[in-house]
Amino acid sequence: MQRVGVFVCHCGSNIAATVDVKRVVEAISNEPGVVHAEDYQYMCSEAGQALIAKAIKEKALTGIVVCSCSPRMHEATFRKAAERAGLNPYMVEIANIREHCSWIHKDIVEATEKAVILARAAIAKVNLNTPLKPGESRVTKRALVIGGGIAGIQTALDIADAGYEVDIVEKTPSIGGRMSQLDKTFPTLDCSACILTPKMVEAAAHEKINIYTYSEVDKVSGFVGDFTVDIRKKARSVDMDKCTGCGVCQEKCPSKKAPSEFNRGLGTRSAIYTPFAQAIPNVPVIDRENCIKFKTGKCGICAKVCQAGAIDYEQKDEIITEKYGAIVVATGFDTIKLDNYDEYAYSQSKDVITSLELERVMNAAGTTKGHLERLSDGKAPKDIVFIQCVGSRCADDRGKSYCSKICCMYTAKHAMLIRDKYPDVNVTVFYIDVRTPGKNFDEFYRRAVEQYGVNYIKGQVGKVIPQPDGSLLVQGVDLLDNKQILKQADMVVLATAIEPDPDVRKIATMLTASIDTNNFLTEAHAKLRPVESPTAGIFLSGVCQGPKDIPETVAQAGAAAVKAIGLLAKDKLLTNPCTAKADELLCNGCSACANVCPYGAISYEVKEVNDHGIREQRRVAVVNSALCQGCGACTVTCPSGAMDLQGFSNLQIISEVDAICQ
């Protein structure tokens, strides 16, 4: 029989306001095994933990139950406290009487009753607990960063600077990401390229960083400290070692009609291309869909003009398998499709553009060489209307429920830059709210209004109507004046909502990292562990976790790097001891368990078994506890019950069921 101590936490008033804590203590004091029960204000505090330690020692407790917040919050805390007091940490069970009880129930009688039942279930379980000892697993001292934008680059640089090998996998032909497409950056208006390209060069030159561009993650297996990843290097059709980056092939390529991804489809590029002049690596790829050689078999001009002989039409996708200790996701974002927003005439008029497209228009290296002009006729616009919150803050499925966070600031930036360069141009911004929480952000926005005379109108635009003369009629509302406004414009810029890169879902599935309904990766704790995925060894960098601007992205990238470094710095990891274990006397050796094991952790051995005096050779399941992650799929597949999960055994779960239903 265990000697169980029960510790009921008030959590200030979080629990005590709706659960009669004293009553819980009283109700469970006579439960089987319970030899000690007490309550305290804050069990997780040092004093609370000291109480637990004292009781463990004085009452020779063999198991404890803490009735408190979610085990996801403080299970680790109480396990450590128990361990310090000499109790095996796996002899601790938590009854979640906060998140699952006091916070959701209002009636004190009802909540107290439920808290008692939850406590009883935990007591019943702990009575069946056995001390468990974690195993050890090794840590591969190498990190993988998925995505080569500013988030990925920064994370990789920080990890590499700490002395660890890092691989960056980037799906496009060059690193740089969205930031490379931007013209200037708020709130200081530095040129984006001027601050990004040095980082790109630094990453490429770093001896610890290895960059796979035009590559994708194909498969991920393993677990924290020991992931095995297949990286698909898509056929570039250009030998990276031979290419000198002279650019002649791109110049001579006769197929120049492909829409340029880098310019958001506003301009064209050749079939063999580097996305932009500062691309890293400066090695082109052949876009086989647009290449005449690949389409018709004829042409081959690039191969002829390439002095280095780098063109290789026969190149195939290559799979590289590499081991990593930590994986950082930095997959970034894209703007949403505007198919559902006909009212803004985006698909009807070339002069209605997204803000990201405007970046390419304003950029000196962009399609118009930085001249602000209408894409329909090349004329200089006189009146520009900006529309905020296009697809953000939507309750319906046309857009996204969240605020995209960056639009208020970049719109102020755009408005300011236009007014600065073209003082004759009238700029109007339709907004719902201007959100500028950030250092020097509101000052920046106010400058747009006060110094640059940008006309901010509180109210949305209902419709943009292309006019026969090529201009645009914007029908909006001024809520402060309570007037409907009809405004003639030459150009309309939509602050289009951003969404996580669509490929992130696939990657999250491979990593078994959880993802929310908006496809943002979920963090381990919204406040306290914002750069870690709940899946151990997976870290989050940049917009894949939630909308953020460049300074925030860089900060988070550094934080993710630190977390990854913290992991890589360890030589060994303690493994979760809650693994499956086969009872060889009961095992049929039928292989059902091995069939469902996602980790290949179960193998079979033929060995001599002594079954109550009968010695015979039997085929029995053996679990590799370093590989087993403790899901329990095998336990249910096993008809004889030979396979059980330590820490969540059949009898433990049944005892909880009984306690709840009694």
Add this chain to the structure above:
Amino acid sequence: MSVENQFKPKIVAFCCNWCSYAGADLAGSSRLTYPADVKIIRVPCSCRVNPMFILRAFEKGADGVIICGCHPGDCHYSTGNYYARRRMTLLFSMLDYIGIENGRTRVEWVSAAEGVKFSQTMNEFVDKIRSLGENVRLGDLRCKK
């Protein structure tokens, strides 16, 4: 008035540690209420839920059993919920086949971010069980108080 005599069902919710238990935590921290009749048992994965646990719950007097796991494709262990899905589908079908009201069992995929869904699901499920009344067909009468 009738609150005193209202049928208080016993409901067991098996929640996977990674998604649904966290979803329940989020429902809690967002103060999204659902009836106290629901008691959660934490399991590592929905695939840990043995049909014997479910029958055991009914035997001991549960009026409803709900299993919550990560959305298919999002399982922390990659594939656990796919196995759970087949197992539970077949088990529920069998219970239906022998005449147990099919509303007494349910599987719902609730992610860690779906506190609202968790609370809604539990409210719905409790309503359903209340409308079905006490579980008389599957219980062990000796276990009833």
Add this chain to the structure above:
Amino acid sequence: MQEIISRAKELLENGTVARVLGWKIGDLPYNPEPAYFETAKDLENFVYNGFCGANLSKYMIEASKLEGKTMICLKPCDSYSFNQLIKEHRVDRDKAYIVGVGCKGKLDIEKIKKAGIKGIESISGIEMTDAADTLEIKTIYGDKTMSYADAMLERCHVCKGKDHVIYDELIGESKDTKDAERFAEIEKIEAMSPEEKFEFFKAELSKCIRCNACRNVCPACSCRKCVFDSNKFDSAQKANVDSFEEKMFHIIRAFHVAGRCTDCGECSRVCPQGIPLHLFNRKFIKDINELYGEYQAGADAESKGPLTDFTFDDAEPSVVAERG
């Protein structure tokens, strides 16, 4: 039958096999029983006729541990069970010499008795070589007749076919005796109201005496120790003191063999209380076929079973409520 015996003698004599697994004459004309034969003399008691319904596959689990090979007689449907046992590593294929014996449908003594035929002394027309259309039954009350088909086991009416899926050699002709829809009984129950279903199964299952015959005969129920006998689930050694226990036992038993049950029908054949236990297993088979694609356990020894497999777009459990 004679052909089987001669071949068995030959194989024993030339040392190919150390023993023969077949059926021996029972104490009544209609109850032959599974037996090992190790010598030519033993084989005098060998019998193979219409009452040899017993599926011998499961005996091969123990026989696999013995020295030398065992000649095992398998009917076409038994061979599915054998295959399934190979898949589960429960029998050693190399230890078995499989003689696929011909089958033209097996008889159910309970059906004959139900037809009011009692005090049976002998039955003719049960020889497999030229199985008669009509059984001639001598009883202490005089001679009776019954059509062979009417006396067949339920499972033979939904025969899986006359082909053996695994064998070393074949002896005798087989016949496909299927003359009913496999899932007709299940569909009938499915169409009932929940109350009717519940009453139906309550009536059937309340007959259960937990003798474990179904479990002991089932080739899929081959666990060294059944969960209902072990302490792993707090479910051991429970008597049927209430209606719950029998439901728990039969649901779990069916669940444990789901995707592995070949639908051999032995459970129903041996139940002393006449409970149609195959209705559980066959329900799972029907669901599996409908939800996850046609699957016949034991048709091969390699494929993944439906419960150790999945597809990304499997039906959700709510399908049960949705289809009503």
Add this chain to the structure above:
Amino acid sequence: MSSEKNCAQQIKEISGADPLKCMKCGKCSASCPSFNEMDIKPHQFVSYVANGDIEALVNSKSLYKCLSCFACLERCPRDVKPAKLIDAARQLVVRQRGKDYLTADEIPELLDEGLPQQLLVSAFRRYRR
């Protein structure tokens, strides 16, 4: 006062819309072709219902200026359905009067040939109970 609350509740029920979802972006008013004719503008309409200020609403001429074009409903990013709220308020008035605002017989006199069919249908929807 409590009857106004009741009316607000009825409007919410009839329309199936929740004015509390409104984030006050004004897109309804920006979209409205009858904006200039209205004394209470579409976005105000939403807050009137939210605040339970029904008296002003039912006496507003906006009720009869709304064309039921549903542009506001289509474009509302918050799924508030202003047109339905207006429709519901109109229903409320019609019900309270206990008779049809127009009878079917009166309508032909009001028509001219240029009117689109759609308008007729919407007129029936609007002026009939």
